[in-house]
Amino acid sequence: MPILCFVFLSYLPTLYAQNTMDTVAIYTFKNSVILRSPTPVQLLSAKQLERLGNLSVADATRFLSGVQLKDYGGIGGLKTVNVRSMGTNHTSVYLDGLAIGNAQNGQVDLGKFSLDNIAEISLYNGDRPVLLQPAKAYASASAMYLQSALPHFVDGQKNALKIGLKAGSFGLINPSLLWQRQLNKHVSATLSSAYTYADGRYRFRIYDSNYDTLARRENADIRAIRTEAIFNGQLKNGDWNTHAYLYESKRGLPDAVVANKYKPVEAGFGQRQNDRNVFLQSSLKKKYNNYRIAINMKYANDYTYYTDPNIVKLEGPLENNYYQQEAYLSLANEYALTSKWSVALSGDWQWNKLNADLDNFVYPTRYTTLIAAAGRYKSNRLTLQSSLLTTLVQDQTTFAKSAGNKAEITPAASVSWQPFSYPDFHLRAFYKNIFRMPTFNDLYYTAIGNTLLDPEYTHQFDVGLTFAQTFNETLSYFSVQTDAYYNLVNNKIVATPAANQFKWIMYNLDRVEIKGLDVVLKGGAEVLNAVKLDLGLNYTYEQAINMTAASNGGYNRGEQIPYIPLHSGSFIAQADYRNFLLNYSFIYTGERYSQAANLPENYLQPWYTHDLSFGKDFLIKKGHVRVMAEVNNVLNQAYEVIKSFPMPGRSYRLSIIVNY
């Protein structure tokens, strides 16, 4: 068995494909921006995303270094991302530059964002190396930016239409539509919609040294619909866009698989969740000589309904309704003092409100003001950037004492230096100190919340280097990014016992010290004038140690925190040959522990999956059609990301996308 996985990996495809000049040129430019960045940046481009054979943003993030995806299984299962072991709440997710908020529990379920109309995913550790951005962009330890597809009209066309249909395992049906139209010389519009249905009834294996049995995942179905309208406009020396978004879903929440309970007690007796997310956001950017301004605003309204029919109260089965609202306004200014020096000042204002029908709920409201001042020096060989963020938070509650007001000032600094005349070798370093506020759940959840909570603080220290080499004659390239880092998380908010197993309380308890290494290798070549090959390898080493003092009531000091593997990585190989495309990807997550005590009873075996996809483009009268077939988890490995939440074995998908 160990030999088998090694041999399989040696079986890389050796096909030859036609190159496309444009994409390589764009890639090289973007890559050089990435390589010169003073803070680590990783990018998944549209081309890669189209062919990774993944359904949602969550699946795509598995191919980024330093990222752990917490996946509860299936298409509808909760998926949250944890960057460099600092915790999910320390990564902000942005859609077209504006943060996707969740003041309730601070988590963004990336499974909700399909890749249908996402053109690019980028991940930043530390500050994004851009000056003209909202103050919010400085307010988290890591940031993931999702960029919607911009209209791309060919040869003076005014309309572009993309109709897609995906179907496959777990009863998946996923039709989608993307329509882009040039309204006039300056304005274009996009309408995008997709429907997803899956019954989620995948088979899974329950096994250990003594038993091996099969079962089916129940209550893991999902129905979701997403509709978006985006307007983009060009101004003289500027641009604007407006984005309306609606997402509605109904899904089952499958239970943990425990002895004698592989499925809900009866059909229809599983936990269910319905969501409705709506937002409207607008951005405007304009340049006046050396001065640039960006205005962003957003309103979001989120509703979640949860029920557990197994808990029958006097009034009937348990039901909870949560209503969240957010309003956001940002003004960012950048001024270029000289050709090398620039400064920026941004101010953000945000309002959050949560209503819930929990017993004794306090209906919290939060006002957040963020002010960021940043400066940058950029010469041929040296880039220095630093920022200072001031955060003012004010909480108000009805009926009970709120968490009150908080004020923090946090700095960050980063540098990138080209030491030799060779243009594609850089050394870089960054430091960032930032925190995350306790969420509404941490503070106010009935009987569990603790209004005395302090924020969680992080300190990040990072040094790294980037190197690239291109070979113009044959358009091949090779690049490496590697960073060694030391992160510290203080006052980590964890649930601790209050009186009995039904009673927990949120506490600032833990301290985690993280030492890690991220390596990102990319390479490509165009061989034999016919085959275009792109390869990428990610490796992460992460030692995340619980350093909570025993005197503080901490346990398991000196042990690896739950679910963080020491070694993890991924490998992608993409090949293009004429109209054919082939993709192979491999993900590896090393051994880890399901609980803080690193004992054999909590040990989780490493897991690894191989995914293959194969496709062909056909030219038709007015456009082209792409047909793609995927096989995921080719070797049908039975694994769990989170203990007791089994993942699917081998699965298939077929997709047809028609572009006019």
Add this chain to the structure above:
Amino acid sequence: MLKSQIRLFYFLFIGVIGCLAACRKDVAPLDSEEFNFTSGLYLLNEGNMSMNKASLDFYDLNSGIYERNVFKRANPDVVLGLGDVGNDVQLYGNKLYVVVNASNKVEVLDATTAKRIKQIDIINCRYITFDGNNAYVSSYNNQIGLDSNSPYGKVVELDTATLSITRTVTVGRQPDGLAVANNKLYVANSGGYNPNAYEHTVSVIDLATFKEIKRIDVEINLDKLKADNNGNIWVTSRGDYLGNHSNFFLISSRTDEVMHVFNEPVSNFWIDNDNIFIYSTAWNQQTQQNTIVYQLFNRADLNQHTSYITDGSEANIAIPYGIAVDPVSKDIYLTDAKNYVSPGTLYRYNTQGKLITTFITGDIPAHMVFLGRD
């Protein structure tokens, strides 16, 4: 030159992955262990909800060895082991009954070998007690007839010879502790799913007809209920964690009335003849801390209480979760659940209240029963 560079590339990648991809290990099947327990203490670790970490330990008082995880070791072929949230363990005849709440089952084991005799499916089962040839199990779930939306709980009667369910009776909402005295079954109703409307009664069931004959009004959120050898019923109330504090009550099974209200918080207790050993963990919302007290009541004078731990070592216990007193040696056992997600500790004290020894247990050590100690 380029082709070879690419080849080198490939092999670099493969080599790196190949070396690092420590593959999964195949483990040989375990043989089931043959235990022969005659004298000692069974300890049931609850395990945190949804983690499938319930486990059974045995402290062998003959050998002095603390055996971890005896259910798994004696029954390695049981799929997913003991299960999720072990809620009660009791001994009757020569069988051990383990109530595994979130796995919806009662495991009946041979008390000497810890080998499984039978698994009985009871949804959301909580506590177990015995009388004559029968066992009685309380359950939060009532699926009698077509009304699966009933908020009421039930008690299930099991024949201990055939290990099958014979009768059921509907009681109050979310029933927990139960005990038999004077041919009647007393059940503590908590009503814990409705914190704004807790139950506040003990259900009294006539064992002959197996019907509920009356309710005794006691206090909100009743939890642990035990009978002593004098026909008295002792019951705790958890309070509402806010203004209404935990409390402790004595009920007579002759009059079915509350005889004494202690006005002391009690989380858990153990009856050893005339002595009632208690501990209480009272959460103070203002100070955000627990106040933990270990006390001893005596039936002769219920208004007096003394501390039974005398060497100050009880300060090391973060969250007490179980208490037991050896009927023969009168040694006192306390367990510490720590933070619910780490291994706990079992503390053994001598009858003077001085610490003898400690053992590391499973997650949330909670329920204890003695074997061969009488």
